[in-house]
Amino acid sequence: MVGIHVWSFRGVGVSNYQLSVATFNKLARQYQDKYMQMPLYEPTYARLSELLGEQDKVLELACGPGNIARYLLARRPQLDYLGTDLAPQMVSLARENNPTAQFEVMDCLAIGSLTEMFDAIVCGFCLPYLSRDEAKVLILAMARRLNAGGLLYLSTMEGDYAASKFQTSSSGDQAFIYYHCGVWLSAELSSAGFELLSCHRQDYPERGDVDLFIIARLR
Template sequence: MTIESGPDNPRQEYRAIQAEAFNRIGGRYDEAFPHKEGQVAAGEWMIKQLKPGSRVLDVGCGTGSPTAQQFAEAGCEVTGIDISPVMLDLARKNVPTGTFLERDVLDLDDSLGVFDAATAFFSLLMLPRAEIEQALRAIHGVLAPGGLFSLSMVEIDLDDVPFQFLGAPVRVTGYLRDELREVVEAAGFSVLSENHISYAPATTQAPPEIQLFVNCRRDQF
C-alpha cells in the first residue's frame, strides 16, 4: 500500500506499527499483567463518585480487562477506544455491553458525545511527550466540566525511546512524578490524588517498575 504524503504520515505510519505490535501481543498482555491492583483501585475511586448510567471513556482499552469490565459491572455506559483490532475483538468478548471503537486518541472529537469520566491506563506512554500533551487536551475536550479522569504511567524519564514489549517493538515515554503532575495540570485538570506502586510483570524477569496513578477532575471551563 502506498502511503500518501502529508503532515500526518509519520504518526499514521507509527500507529500502524504500534497496532501490529499489540495485535501480536493480544491476550498475552493479561498473562503478563494479571492483577493490576493500582488500576483496579483507580477504577474503584472513580466508580464511588459516579452514578449508574454515567458515560465512561476508556482510552487504550486493550482487552477490556479489568477497567471496561469494572465500569460495566458498576452500571456505567462504557466506550473503549484502541488502535489494535485484535485488542478490540478481545474487549468485545470480555465486555459484551460495552462499545469498542478503533480510534486514535488524537482523533477524539465531539462525535462520541460528552463523557462523565475517562481513563487512560498505560496507553499514553506509547506516545511521544508532545503527543501526550495533545492527547490530554483531547480527553479534556470530550469530558463534561467537572468530569473525572484517571491516568497511569510508568515513572521513568524517557521520551519516545525504542523498546521491546512482550517481544514486540514499540516506543515508550515516561515522566517523573512531579513532571507528570505538571503536564496533567497544564492540560486543564486539577489533581485530586496520586498513588505510586511497585509492580513486577508476571511473565518476565524485568525488575519491578514504579507505576504512577493520577486521579483528576476536569476544571470548570
Template sequence: MTGANGATGAGEPGHERVRRSYDAVAGEYLARIGDELDGKPLDRALIGALVEQAGEGAVVADLGCGPGHVAAWIAGRAEAPRVVGVDLSPAMVALGRERHPEAEFREGDLLRLPARDGEFDAAVALYSLIHLAPGELAPALAEIRRTLRPGGRLLVSFHIGAEVRNMTEWWGHEVDVDFHFLRPPDVAEALRAAGFGIEAELVRGPYPHEAETRRCCLLARREDGQLA
C-alpha cells in the same frame, strides 16, 4: 491496558508501529494480563473511586483498553456505568467485543478519539500515555478533555522515569514499540495546562507479578475556564 498511540520514529510512523505490535501480541496479552486487576488493590481502589464520583448511570471511557478487562471490571461495579473502551489495535478491540458484550468498544487514537464533545463522565488512561511522543502529550490530554463533560474526572497511570525503552520482541512475537517513562511533575503540569486540576497522586512500587518499575497514578478533574 494497552497504548492507544505511539511515538514517531524513523521509517514507519509510531502510531502504525504500536498498532501492529499490539495486534501481534493481543492473544498472548489477554492470556497473561487479562486478570491483572485481581492483583492490584491500589489500582482497583482508584478506579473504583473515579467510578463512584462519576455517579450512577455515568458513561466511563477506558482509553487504551486492550482486550477490555478493565472496561469489564468497571461495567461490573454496583453503579453499573455504561463503559466505552477505545484502543488503537483492531485485534484488541475485537477481543473486547467478543469477550465483554457488557461494554462498547471502538477503534481509535488518543489524538483523534471517536467520541462526541462531553460524551464521557469519566475516563481512565492506564499505561496508554506511555506510547506518546513528547510532543503528543499535550494534544492528547486536550483531546481527552474535549470528550469529558465539565467536572469529569480522568485517571492516568504511567511508569516513572525519563527513559525510552524500545521493545522488538514481546512474548515470542516480533514488535517495534517504544515505552516512554514519565516524571509525575511533568504529567501533572501537562494536565493543568490542558485544563485539569489534580485531585490525588499515588506513587507505588511494582507488585511481584509486574515489571520492576515505579508507577504513578494521577486523578484529575476537568476544570473549565482555567486553561493555561
C-alpha cells in the same frame, strides 16, 4: 496497520507508534491472559469506581482487552461505556469480555473527531506509547471532551523522558516505550484545567519500573 483504515493525526514520526500497535495486535490474547486480573492496579480502579455516577457516560482510550472496563462495569453496570483501541484484536477481545459496552477501533489522538461529551475518560497505560508532544495534545483533547466536573483516570510508566527506548520481547516483538515524569504530567493537567484528586505510585518488580496512577477532575 496494514489493511486497516483508521483516522490518524500523527503525521511524520508515526513509525514507533505503528510498530507498538502492531505488536499489541499480534499479542492481544497473551496480553489479556497476563493483565486481565491485576490486583496491583485494582485499588486505583476501585477509587475511580467510587467517584463515578451510576449512569455516567464513560470513554476509554487504549482499552486493550477490556480489563478496566470489566472491573468498572461489574460495580457500575449502568455505565454508558465506549471503549476504543487502535489494535483490532484488542477491540475484539474487549467486546467478548464486556458484552454490555460498546468498543470501536480508533486512534486515541482521533478523540477530537468525536462529538459526544463524557462524564469520565479512562486512559490506562496509553501514554507509554505517546511522545511528550502527543501526550500534551491528548491531555488537551480529553479536557475538551469532558463535561464540567468530569473525571480523568490516567496511568503511565514514570521515569526520565530521555530514557525512552525500544523494548523487545523474548519473541522478538518490539514496542517503543516513552517514560513520563509525574511532575510534568501534573503541570500539563493543571494547564488543561484539571485538579488532581489522587496520585499513586506502584512499583512493578517484573519490569523494574514505577507505574503512576492519576485521577483528576476538570475544573
